[in-house]
Amino acid sequence: MxxxxxxxxxxxxxxxxxxxxxxxxxxxxxxxxxxxxxxxxxxxxxxxxxxxxxxxxxxxxxxxxxxLDYKYYAGISKLLMVITIPLLLYTLLFGANVNEASRWVTIPLINQTFQTSDMAKLALITFLARTLTRKQENIKDVKKAFLPIMGSVCVVFILIALANLSTALMLFGVSILLLIIGRISVKQIAIVCLGGLVLLTAVVFLGPRRKTYVSRIEVFMHPEKxxxxxxxxxxxxxxxxxxxxxxxxxxxxxxxxxxxxxxxxxxxxxxxxxxxxxxxxxxxxxxxxxxxxxxxxxxxxxxxxxxxxxxxxxxxxxxxxxxxxxxxxxxxxxxxxxxxxxxxxxxxxxxxxxxxxxxxxxxxxDIDEKKADSTTSDKEKNKEKKVIIGEIPAMA
Structure with missing residues (x-):
């Protein structure tokens, strides 16, 4: 302990x-x-x-x-994305339906439900952090940087939004914040937002839970009616x-x-x-x-x-x-x-x-360890300086 x-x-x-x-x-x-x-x-x-x-x-x-050193999560993020996207699709088609929404997959043997959007949030954020870091030299390049980023955000957004719009909207908002911090141009961010708006409109008015979404908004806007x-x-x-x-x-x-x-x-x-x-x-x-x-x-x-x-x-x-x-x-x-x-x-x-x-x-x-190493290094340098100064013979 x-x-x-x-x-x-x-x-x-x-x-x-x-x-x-x-x-x-x-x-x-x-x-x-x-x-x-x-x-x-x-x-x-x-x-x-x-x-x-x-x-x-x-x-x-x-x-x-x-x-675990956080740098390993860059590699793990790729594996998570490979698993997450098919899993989200499987959840929509064959997931357990609870409260008129297919958000869960039942794990065999233990009979425990598993909400795939929880994994998707972690996967997309770590993947975006990795991609934005790796693409900094070509961050303005549409083909090398923008399309892979926009594609991952929009695919995960639409797969989650069809069953869980609130989680998808929050994840989309976090993705936009990361794009801003990652120095994506305003024009490209505007295109991502426009794409998200189109997908949002399609989900709200054409998606399988459109009646639920419209009803909740109406209740919130006009509770007296x-x-x-x-x-x-x-x-x-x-x-x-x-x-x-x-x-x-x-x-x-x-x-x-x-x-x-x-x-x-x-x-x-x-x-x-x-x-x-x-x-x-x-x-x-x-x-x-x-x-x-x-x-x-x-x-x-x-x-x-x-x-x-x-x-x-x-x-x-x-x-x-x-x-x-x-x-x-x-x-x-x-x-x-x-x-x-x-x-x-x-x-x-x-x-x-x-x-x-x-x-x-x-x-x-990692930050604390680097600070500790830096402090230790400074102390060792100071000790070396004192030793050198002590070895210099005094002037007559």
Whole structure:
């Protein structure tokens, strides 16, 4: 155990944030899953133990991911993209249909569902970071740099958007941010945005879930005219937040958990505010903002472009996802199926989010090691100077 702690490197603040979010996740999930446990005919403790296994598994993946030199993720990204695109296509055609969306693939033997878009987010961001780094000398070249980048972004976007538009839009936004940081020209970025807009329009008005997307937008824009059944989730979430007050009802004392359809995943932030109040809600916001700030420091200090792009892309993705989830819970956006990173209950979401945190910590670990080597080198040079000066004979 002591050996593992000695090998734990990287930004200490990010480690602390991960631990706090994990503890909060266990408290929230235990409080929110009473109704789910009743429907499944199991005890709440059984669901909590399963969630705990994923949390511990996520921490283990984070630990091993941060030990691996981040430069190896450049090669891994190619393999991930080769696996991800066929897997996304398979999910659309043959995936498990849950809530009228084919987002999951059932893993044989263990009978555990696997959300392929979680892998796709990690794959595309690492692949873009690698491609933008490798193509810097030809970054303005349309054939050598622009087309491969645009092709990967648009293909992944359309494959995810057909079943999960909110995740696809967030991933597309992160991709555009990476293109800006990677010095892609404004003209080329505008072309990517135009291509994304065309694909978005096609998905919203022609895709298999077009009725769901249009309905959610209409409910959000005109809640007073909406069908009560369609606005039920949003209304129950607002009730939870309104009754939470400043200090909340206390851990485990939520009443809206019995009415919210997904108080342990999509609307876990509403349950947190109900139980921990405005103070708890703001504390969670501060944790994600602190995480983003620490990641920005990592980006600015990284000596290599790949490390900077990798940390920037993953941190933007996690932070945007967190604030998208919180915005939905407080009524600032239409209802989506986006989980709160490291807090919402969900197997693959926790595991891949943990890997993303681990990669960011790997970049941070590399920065710390280079600083330590530089400090050691400076000390050795100073010692050599003192020895040389000491050997010079004193002038008579």
């Amino acid at each position: 002591q050996n593992m702690l000695n090998k734990t490197k990287g930004d200490r603040w990010i480690w602390l944030i991960v631990i706090l979010l994990s503890i909060w996740s266990l408290l929230a999930v235990y409080s929110a899953t009473g109704t789910l446990a009743y429907k499944r005919g199991v005890g709440t403790e059984a669901i909590l133990m399963k969630h705990l296994m994923f949390v511990v598994g996520g921490l283990a993946l984070m630990y091993f991911s941060h030990l 909406a069908d009560p059944d369609k606005s039920f989730q949003a209304n129950q979430s607002k009730i939870a937040i309104a009754t939470g007050g400043i200090m909340g009802k206390g851990p485990g004392n939520s009443t809206q958990r019995n009415f919210l359809p997904h108080p342990y995943s999509d609307f876990v932030y509403a349950l947190i505010i109900e139980e921990y109040g405005l103070v708890g809600g703001l504390a969670l916001v501060v944790l994600y903002l602190l995480f983003l700030w620490r990641c920005i420091l990592i980006v600015t200090q990284s000596p290599k472009a790949f490390g900077a792009l990798l940390a920037a892309g993953l941190s933007f993705s996690l932070t945007i996802q967190a604030f998208a989830n919180m915005a939905v819970a407080v009524g600032l956006g239409p209802v989506t199926g986006v989980p709160l990173p490291l807090v919402s209950m969900g197997g693959t979401s926790i595991l891949f989010t943990s890997v993303a945190f681990g990669i960011i910590l790997s970049v941070s670990r």
